Amino acid sequence: MMRSCRFSDTSHVFTLMVICFITLFSSSVHGQGKIRRFKWEVKYELKSPDCFEKLVITINGQFPGPTIKAQQGDTIIVELKNSFMTENVVVHWHGIRQIGTPWFDGVEGVTQCPILPGEVFTYQFVVDRPGTYMYHSHYGMQRESGLIGMIRVSPPSTEPEPFTYDYDWSLLLTDWYHKGMSEKATGLASIPFKWVGEPQSLMIQGRGRFNCTNNLMTPQRSEAEVCNASHADCSRLVLTVIPGKTYRLRIGSLTSLSALSFQIEGHNLTVVEADGHYVEPFTVRNLFIYSGETYSVLLKADQNPSRNYWITTSIVSRPEKTPPATAVLNYHPNHPRKHPPTPASSNFRPAWNDTRHRLAQSVAIKARKGFLHAPPENSDKVIVLLNTQSKVNGYMRCYDIFAVPSNANATMSDGIYRLKFNSTVDVVLQNANTMSVNNSETHPWHLHGHDFWVLGYGEGKFNESNDPKRYNLVDPIMKNTVAVQPYGWTALRFRADNPGVWAFHCHIESHFFMGMRIVFESGIDRVANLPSSIMGCGQAKR
Amino acid sequence: MMRSCRFSDTSHVFTLMVICFITLFSSSVHGQGKIRRFKWEVKYELKSPDCFEKLVITINGQFPGPTIKAQQGDTIIVELKNSFMTENVVVHWHGIRQIGTPWFDGVEGVTQCPILPGEVFTYQFVVDRPGTYMYHSHYGMQRESGLIGMIRVSPPSTEPEPFTYDYDWSLLLTDWYHKGMSEKATGLASIPFKWVGEPQSLMIQGRGRFNCTNNLMTPQRSEAEVCNASHADCSRLVLTVIPGKTYRLRIGSLTSLSALSFQIEGHNLTVVEADGHYVEPFTVRNLFIYSGETYSVLLKADQNPSRNYWITTSIVSRPEKTPPATAVLNYHPNHPRKHPPTPASSNFRPAWNDTRHRLAQSVAIKARKGFLHAPPENSDKVIVLLNTQSKVNGYMRCYDIFAVPSNANATMSDGIYRLKFNSTVDVVLQNANTMSVNNSETHPWHLHGHDFWVLGYGEGKFNESNDPKRYNLVDPIMKNTVAVQPYGWTALRFRADNPGVWAFHCHIESHFFMGMRIVFESGIDRVANLPSSIMGCGQAKR
Structure with missing residues (x-):
């Protein structure tokens, strides 16, 4: 019977794992904390997150979806309404262990049947640990159409974090394709195989900038209709800081393909959290981040406050055919739209195929002293x-x-x-x-x-x-x-x-x-x- | 309870009508005829039916889907496998009355739940009447992505048709958009409303010709990759006739938007069947056909056999912004690729907004003598x-x-x-x-x-x-x-x-x-x- 537990692969074998469960054990899904209830409507909307108009999955009209903010022990209830026309949906709560609620892990074909158009499905689970997590679709290649967002869990007030900061921000990094996911998936499942190619844009918190002027349009739609460089959806993100203050940046990556380097011109970033675990602090200029990872870094606004600075994220690990995404670190009281005096490209990053820097960061990440959970000495x-x-x-x-x-x-x-x-x-x-x-x-x-x-x-x-x-x-x-x-x-x-x-x-x-x-x-x-x-x-x- | 029987509309109320049925009556779904069993796999493929490459729904790799050929009284069994990635599907058997099997009418939200990716759903019904019918998706706007085909039911050998012909052909007419159905549907369901616009092409039996040279591509894909005027998928359909023979053309329309005029240069068409009912024969030069209709017309190959002739279909009832689709009537033994000596545009058709001709055809369609089923004299x-x-x-x-x-x-x-x-x-x-x-x-x-x-x-x-x-x-x-x-x-x-x-x-x-x-x-x-x-x-x- 267990052989029927598997992903529905491209040949679409759909014997669902749910038949594998047997009722012997009962657990309560309620934690000690608050109940936080959300009503989400998932649908397609035409948006221009990198200035190029395409169908984007929104949650309550937002892309990326709303950040879930909760405290350790809280119970999250998400009533998810599928307002797609013909397409199903699921949502995976990335990094949440779903202890006692494995059926709400949100993986189509493994933990649940997909949610049909028109249906409301209720996810309910406890966030049992502080840290930075994410959520996204886990069905076909739907994630890259935009069903993504972040989860921020704070510790109980009796257990302060081992670092301090003045403000707490979330930055979700993604790459972005102009082709629809069905077209890409069809190519991947075809003979001859059609590779998806490199993404057209990178995005910081759902905002990128595709170069519209290079983009010749079909006669069906005018250029301005399809690619509008002054569209509000793709206005550059501005993070305004007060000189001397410290900012926790919770950085998550849900790229489809790309490994990224993230950097803020002239500023060090102190890594303090990785995937919900405290890190023995160390400092980087480039934070390397892979799809599925989250990091918290501390940023101190300690540079020359008379100017603004570039925030960029760029591709590593593949030949860099996609331009970096940019945002602006705005030192108050400079004008938020004041361009940094340097070109955005001046942000240093190592060559795409130089793995040494990346490996060095990986090796540098150690559990924070005082928060060690030693592993078993041997494995079975x-x-x-x-x-x-x-x-x-x-x-x-x-x-x-x-x-x-x-x-x-x-x-x-x-x-x-x-x-x-x-x-x-x-x-x-x-x-x-x-x-x-x-x-x-x-x-x-x-x-x-x-x-x-x-x-x-x-x-x-x-x-x-x-x-x-x-x-x-x-x-x-x-x-x-x-x-x-x-x-x-x-x-x-x-x-x-x-x-x-x-x-x-x-x-x-x-x-x-x-x-x-x-x-x-x-x-x-x-x-x-x-x-x-x-x-x-x-x-x-x- | 009956109030819950309804279409799942754009607000996606999904209380399915199936709860309305009560078990009091039992019928056999088997007719007297043969059982004809089909295994169909429905999926997306990249095809270029009008020379422009886009995702097309295929059945066993075919677009349009295979023609079902059967005899009155036969039982059709279609085992439909949904090989989409994230999208559901249903199939409606257009014109088949589903007597005794209303649950197999194939209308999502009215007669069945949609078929999930990976699932196999078996339709089983009797074709109880000779004539020309069609099938297509009845879910969202999925029909216009290409899930379409024809059904041809012959009478029992003891009941000959009231007209004779030497050959029997099916021609399914469609219009075609380059945008995907999700994008169009999203526009229709948005504020501000976005109209789908006029189709890019018309197609005869799944073949059209979009003018690639006017079509400027995005930098992501070269022009030849996206629009290839010599692609095999869009080679012009050729119907080869033997002089003096008579051809039954079963013409169906599954356009998304367009009403059509269909004509064969220099030839009369004798209308003999409409939607599965015999028509008192009358002759037309332009057959007007609306989406959802089928006609049989008799074509006699009685013109100058030394040349070929244009077959065209063109838009009526809306301003004609989409060029006509063309095919070639090839008189044997002329070369099939021999161009007719006239321009394709020489096929006469009335002005798009001239409703008189169309209304005249509608009024001219009467039940054939000897095949009258008189209506009740009054209605309730x-x-x-x-x-x-x-x-x-x-x-x-x-x-x-x-x-x-x-x-x-x-x-x-x-x-x-x-x-x-x-x-x-x-x-x-x-x-x-x-x-x-x-x-x-x-x-x-x-x-x-x-x-x-x-x-x-x-x-x-x-x-x-x-x-x-x-x-x-x-x-x-x-x-x-x-x-x-x-x-x-x-x-x-x-x-x-x-x-x-x-x-x-x-x-x-x-x-x-x-x-x-x-x-x-x-x-x-x-x-x-x-x-x-x-x-x-x-x-x-x-």
């Missing part, structure tokens, strides 16, 4: 996931089991890994060459329902005998998303202590779509009664 | 539907009840009309001015589950006292789709003798979407057990 199981590409029945697939395919036409498994409840599992992400010569990509892997300890990184082929000896078992950071660098490996450890079925996948939307994803299943005999609202498709329909 | 109920526009909560709507709105901000009903079972109902379609000055549009109305007698047409305001005296009760044609001309009226009569809930709506996709639709409900206490496969949404989920 080691899973090595080869990160490469292959073909299945002629279709391009990302390939995710531990065997170098002997030929390009591989076979597939259902991708389900059953883990003994409460066992300790190591996963080694082993990168390799893609099907192109001299090409190995960066993959950010995201685990649902758990955080993992990041034990180590390495270059080349992982050595099962020697490399584990170098694992950091002293102060490894816990995260829910971690990258593996080209031709390198990343080792992580987690305890399978959250009953349910949990996706683990590359957070690059097209890689996920092409099959770079597995499911961990453990302790399902401890899962409580499933709500009927998640049923209605596959075997759950009968 | 008269429903007058005003065809105009209004606003509801600021959103543009087509307005469909018998009251001129006293202000532009009207209210809505659920649009359900309960009809006494077996009663006779007259519907008068009363056209009027739209919200634009001096503008009245053509609306083709389509009735599900029944045919109606077309009793009469008139100009101006219908007079309840006098106009019914002029009804044709002698030899009115029966149809399932009929047009009302600008500022005119059309009267029709039907017997509510098919238990179920049945849509009645304008067949213009955007008008339907905007609310120009009602539901007739009758005899639901006679409807058999509903199949569980139609459940899974709205109140049917619980």
Whole structure:
């Protein structure tokens, strides 16, 4: 029966995992905190977030969606109305472990049936830990049409954070395509394979600037109608700071494809949080961030206050064909629209294929002293996931089991890994060459329902005998998303202590779509009664 | 309870009508004939049917979908697999009355829940009458993305048709937009309202020719990539005829917006069938056809056989901003690619706003002698539907009840009309001015589950006292789709003798979407057990 727990892949096998749950265990979904109730309507609207008009998914008219602000222990209730015409929807609460509520993890085909147009689905879960999280669609490639937003959980007032700041801001970073997701998904699932290409824009908090003047239009729509450089939707974001004050910037990335560097001209950024865990503080000029990650950095407004400064984010890890996104750090009382005296391009960033800086940042991220959760010293199981590409029945697939395919036409498994409840599992992400010569990509892997300890990184082929000896078992950071660098490996450890079925996948939307994803299943005999609202498709329909 | 039977409108109320059925009556869905089983896979593919590449819905890779060929009394079984990524689907069998199987009429929100991605849904129904029918999606505005095809039902061998021909061909006419349906639907449902505009192409059997050279591309895709005038998908259709032979052309229209004129240079067309009913033959040079209609015409290859001839279809009833579609009538043994010596534009057609010719054709269509089904002499109920526009909560709507709105901000009903079972109902379609000055549009109305007698047409305001005296009760044609001309009226009569809930709506996709639709409900206490496969949404989920 468990073999039916799997993602609905491009061949659309829809035997839903929900049949896997058995009623033996009952838990309360209510925490100790407040109940915070939201009514969201999800629909398409024509918007111009990078000045180019296209269909964008909005929540209550907003893109990105509203930031959920809550306190540790609060119960979040989101009544989600699907106001699409013909398309279904789900929402995943990225970084929220859904302890006791695995059915509200929001992964179509794994934890629930999709929500039909016209229907209202109620998500209810506890935010049990302070930190910075996100939410987004987890269905087809819908995330990149704009169903994205942030979650900000503050600690109880009795447990102050180990750093101070005056203001708290959220900045969600994304990349942006002008083609619709259906067209891109159709290309990825076609023979011949059509790659999605590079994004047209990057965006900071849903605002980018596509160069309209290069953009010749079809005769059906005039240029001004389709691409309007002075459209309010794409006005540049301005962050106004008061000299001397300290700002917490909660930076999340939900890019489809791009790894990013984020920087503020002339300013240091002190990293203090990663994926909801406090970091032993360290300072960077460029914050590297992969899709699925969140960081909090502290910014002190300590530079020459007579001018404004560029905030930029730019692509790393792929040839940089998409221009950086820009925003302005505005020192009060300068005019917010006062251009910085320097060109935006003067913000330093390393070359796109220079992995050393990025790896150095990853290695530098350690758990904050006083907030250590030491990992188990040994693991019960080691899973090595080869990160490469292959073909299945002629279709391009990302390939995710531990065997170098002997030929390009591989076979597939259902991708389900059953883990003994409460066992300790190591996963080694082993990168390799893609099907192109001299090409190995960066993959950010995201685990649902758990955080993992990041034990180590390495270059080349992982050595099962020697490399584990170098694992950091002293102060490894816990995260829910971690990258593996080209031709390198990343080792992580987690305890399978959250009953349910949990996706683990590359957070690059097209890689996920092409099959770079597995499911961990453990302790399902401890899962409580499933709500009927998640049923209605596959075997759950009968 | 019956109030919950309604279309899921743009506000997406999804209380499904299926709860209305009660189990009192049981019928067999099997006819006397053969069982014809089809396995269809519905998905998106990138195709260039008018030389411009866009996402097209295909069935088993084909656009238009495969023609279903069957004989009266056969049972059609279609196992439909939804291979979309995030979008649901349904299929309506246009003109098939679904006697005993109202749940397989394929109207989302009225007769079934939508079919989810990955699911297989089995339609099963009897084709109980010879004639020419069609199928198409009946969900959102999905039809115009290409889920369309034809159904051809032959009579039993013991009941020959009242005309003869040597060959039997199907030609499905459509119009075609380059924008996706979601973008158009979003515009229609927005404030400010965005009209879909005129189509970019017309197509004969899924082939058109957009003028690529006028079409400036975005920098993301080269012109040749997006619009390729020599693409195989848009090669001109050639119909090869043998001099002296007679051809039955089954012509159907599933345009989104356009009323069409169809003509073959230098040839007469003899109309012999309309919507599955034999017509007293008459000859035309221009066959006018509205969305939702089918006609059979006989074409005799009786012209100069040394040359080829243009087949064209062009827009009537709206300002003709879209060029005609062309195909070639190829007299064997001329080369199929031999251009006719005349320009394609030489095919005569009346001015777009000259309604006289069109009305004359409508009036000329009478039931064939020997095949008369006389209508009841009187009706039990008269429903007058005003065809105009209004606003509801600021959103543009087509307005469909018998009251001129006293202000532009009207209210809505659920649009359900309960009809006494077996009663006779007259519907008068009363056209009027739209919200634009001096503008009245053509609306083709389509009735599900029944045919109606077309009793009469008139100009101006219908007079309840006098106009019914002029009804044709002698030899009115029966149809399932009929047009009302600008500022005119059309009267029709039907017997509510098919238990179920049945849509009645304008067949213009955007008008339907905007609310120009009602539901007739009758005899639901006679409807058999509903199949569980139609459940899974709205109140049917619980």
